[in-house]
Amino acid sequence: MNHPLPKSAELNQRLHALIPGGAHTYAKGSDQYPQALDPVISHGRGAYVWDVDGNRYIEYGSGMKSVTLGHAHPRVLAAVRRELDRGSNFVRPSVIEAVAAERFLATVPTAEMVKFAKNGSDVTTAAVRLARAATGRRLVALCRDQPFFSVDDWFVATTPMAAGIPDEIAALTVTFPYGDLAAVEELLRRHPDDIACLVLEPAAMREPPPGYLQGLRQLADQYGCLLVFDEMITGFRWSASGAQGLYGVVPDLSTFGKALGNGFAVSALAGRRDVMELGGLRDHRERVFLLSTTHGAETHALAAAVAVMDVYREQDVVGNMHALGERLAAGVREVTEAMGVGEHLVVRGRPCALVFATLDENKQPSQQYRTLFMRQLILNGVIGPSFVVSNALTFAEIDKTVDVVAQACVVYRKALEAGDPTPWMGGRSIKPVFRRYA
Template identity: 75%
Template sequence: MNTEESEEFLLPRSRLANERLHAMIPGGAHTYAKGDDQYPENLAPVISHGRGAHVWDIDGNRYIEYGSGLRSVSLGHAHPRVTEAVRREIDRGSNFVRPSIVEVEAAERFLATVPTAEMVKFAKNGSDATTAAVRLARAATGRPRVALCADHPFFSTDDWFIGTTPMSAGIPAATNELTVAFPYGDLAATEELLTRYRDEVACLILEPATHTEPPPGYLAGLRELADRHGCVLIFDEMITGLRWSEAGAQGLYGVVPDLSTFGKALGNGFAVSALAGRRDLMELGGLRHSGERVFLLSTTHGAETHSLAAAMAVQTTYVEEGITARLHTLGERLAAGVRDAADSMGVGDHVVVRGRASNLVFATLDENRQPSQQYRTLFLRRLLAGGILAPSFVVSSALGDADIDHTVDVVAQACAVYRKALDAADPTPWLAGRPVKPVFRRLA
């Protein structure tokens, strides 16, 4: 296990590997949220392997890992039911010139798990699924504008969304003008937007819940607004799918969208996403209608049999083993422990745990209780030195009580240092380098 003193905690092999990554891969990672700029300087571990809730870096350090695979590995690494299903299919071939019977079985399994949907089409990543949903909405309504929730951080790598972020280089202004935004939880503001752009908005797209629960009646109110204004309601369930309930947030809150997108936990790390929804909308991308065809999703690798087998194994495991309930139990234990540790060190108003128990995040606030990248850097350094790799506190079902207890102990040690920095009104002496940076920023 790593030393507790961050001043002595070094990652020489990871540092060299990061240089190699940057030399060949733009950004040094295949996801910006995994970039080394998201971690304290020279303390961005490069991973060797993982099992369950633990990962090992190439320097030989073991960590308890949170937010595994950007929330995708919810059962823990190398989960036996998933890996067994994948191995079985790999031995039978992974991709053919015609659909595999596995595609039928995976669709049946998905629609049984998410009964609010009538059809489903699989892809490899969430961006393809959300963009396909937007395309369907535009085709069905004949309208150009997309209305997205301004309070949710990410929907797609495609132009209709990325143009709204600080990283909008390369996106034509004309494309940006077709995307408008509404605030989460504010039905009046959303109705005003739909009225201002009357008969122009093709869809409302949002995460049904994130670090806050939807206000009472909010999702039902959005459903009514979408119906009244003739636009398509799209739930991005990339995060809420399986973690909120096996059927996602729509299954938990009882509000049925026209279209929804799933991914992340669906494959437990294997590449699979899904677009699901109403038959009449989904069939616009099919062959059994007489109208204008929509080029919906057509991916060479979208139906690789081993990824679909992983998805089926994940859904079966969730249902048979009560995984969603376990995630909530683990998250509740962790949140309570972290809050107690922060309170005991006098930083309860500065290290703040938020979100549904199955999807916890933390905020690091400065002496004025404002979000601080510097204090986040301090906090992450202490966690890493204590063997905790935690860009968030999102749990996997592979965590045990001992893992939670150790995490809370390390958090307490980190909070003790945090208190010293607050008392000094300057965390700089504890950073040992540049602060971590936000993912979305205009300049590199």
């Protein structure tokens, strides 16, 4: 058959010839999309993106969940442009570094100090190093039920893509399941003086069980380790101050990114002053090489972050995203039930961070059915690896998405009745990001 996206196909060939994996983020790879329906994006505005072939899509999961205010948000761009005219990087700190730090600590009042960087991996790895220095311990305990924490060895060693990481490094990371305090306590008892920190997303696909986060706080105090919250997704989605602000549990360290810059590269390590000062110049203890990056305080990225925080302070961004997500979840559930696929095509998660699960005729997770479903969405003008909303969406786009899902359900039901989605996949199946071989 003719390729439905000829310009994208040509560009994908160029990308794969020049870039390992064809993209700079594995989750954006062609293998995450149906065959021949892996559009290359030309530009975005608000809740829409356009590909190089001229097609417009309603977009979900914008920028790996980083663009909550919508693409090319005018207020954020105005702040960035002002700073670009002043220069972006100097040999000494810029005034915007103080402004951004003050604004962040006012937004996340559970933290006492903050240091900015570019990527989430930068700051989560810095948190681990800081925890090890503060406690004098080796082991990192992380939540194994959550998909991603860092590109660095301490985390990647726990995935199927652990090639290149020595076993000695992998042995320094242990894991625990989400929501099970007894399992965490047992882990701490097995390593009573060797776990430096507990690392987890405080909330994700399901709400934390009652008392769970509070229990982690108590266990960390009891066993002398630090509690580290990865707020990359929960920050500026669950609330502007993250899950720690919503649930009232204060971690020792926390990391933010993604929505903090509305797509611009900025992340933050925040936490207790006595711990953070280990990486500073006002402490008598042995120094920690915490974060020292050439581009960590680029003025335009910090200006973007300040503008984002100002918008969140003045508007109910989180409340609106929840309302959008609630309407989307209700609509999807209604049409899937009406089409008889409600037990196979399932929407899950907090309204501001919805995902869809594609289950086969035996109600087991299926990448083949995911391929079929995403193919129908893309062909009908909806793109995204999830149903994670942005504030730029309106009820009109939500209702259009529900209509597209209803059309996809017709095909989904045919595949279930046939017991084989292959004829409707359009080619090879989507693959998991973390796999041992390409």
